[in-house]
Amino acid sequence: MTDGRHGGSLGAVYDAKRPEEVASLYDGWAETYDADMAANGYRHPTICLALIARHVPRGATPLLDAGAGTGLIGEWLSITGYPEVEALDISAGMLNQAAKKKVYTRLHTLALGGSLPFADGHFAGIVSAGVFTTGHVGAEALPELIRICRKGGAIVLTVKNTLWESGFADRVAELVASDTVTRAEETQPYVSMPGEADTVPSRGLVLVVR
Ligand SMILES: C[S@@+](CC[C@H](N)C(=O)[O-])C[C@H]1O[C@@H](n2cnc3c(N)ncnc32)[C@H](O)[C@@H]1O
Numbered sequence: 094m095t096d097g098r099h100g101g102s103l104g105a106v107y108d109a110k111r112p113e114e115v116a117s118l119y120d121g122w123a124e125t126y127d128a129d130m131a132a133n134g135y136r137h138p139t140i141c142l143a144l145i146a147r148h149v150p151r152g153a154t155p156l157l158d159a160g161a162g163t164g165l166i167g168e169w170l171s172i173t174g175y176p177e178v179e180a181l182d183i184s185a186g187m188l189n190q191a192a193k194k195k196v197y198t199r200l201h202t203l204a205l206g207g208s209l210p211f212a213d214g215h216f217a218g219i220v221s222a223g224v225f226t227t228g229h230v231g232a233e234a235l236p237e238l239i240r241i242c243r244k245g246g247a248i249v250l251t252v253k254n255t256l257w258e259s260g261f262a263d264r265v266a267e268l269v270a271s272d273t274v275t276r277a278e279e280t281q282p283y284v285s286m287p288g289e290a291d292t293v294p295s296r297g298l299v300l301v302v303r
Pocket of ligand 1: 112115116119137138159160161162163164165166181182183184187203204205206221222223224229230
């Protein structure tokens with residue numbers, strides 16, 4: 094998947110500097126993304142699914158898949174008893190692939206990091222797999238996700254170590270200290286793509302809104 098033949102690779106997308114560049118790289122990768130990720134043993138959706146099952150009651154609605162991409166998690170949420178999931182992504186091409194899976198109730202082409210057009214407390218839970226990482230989205234996106242998640246709802250996300258160590262952990266500590274969220278769970282560090290050369294670990298994190 095890293096040979097660039099299809100315009101996509103994690104290396105290329107992490108090097109992208111501007112949101113439009115990220116969107117365009119994913120647009121070009123969308124068609125082969127699922128096969129490429131499967132071939133490299135992509136783990137984030139599996140880890141997130143386990144955390145959702147532990148922290149979000151079966152049947153809770155609606156959920157938001159933030160940075161849903163082609164909808165890998167959406168398929169499994171549907172199978173495991175979460176009937177109403179909305180998908181948000183900056184890449185229309187990725188969302189077009191997600192639409193084909195017919196598992197999301199709504200698709201939103203939007204960017205994380207700024208304000209989002211959802212009411213306070215709208216979502217029962219939020220998942221974001223493989224999005225809080227170098228070159229994509231950082232801690233600046235947390236306040237909006239917290240605002241649109243209802244009190245007691247869980248925000249399940251993966252965070253790459255490079256981001257975690259460059260201010261993300263401090264921001265989470267501040268949100269905990271201000272009683273905005275509780276840090277309900279954190280996984281062991283793991284490599285998200287065992288088949289890739291990049292071995293920087295990530296962690297799964299569960300924040301519960303207070
Ligand atoms: C590695 S993919 C993960 C996709 C999906 N969650 C999965 O696990 O397969 C990262 C996704 O984040 C999206 N993304 C990157 N920056 C974003 C932003 N600022 N706002 C919304 N989505 C963004 C990309 O378009 C891409 O679909």
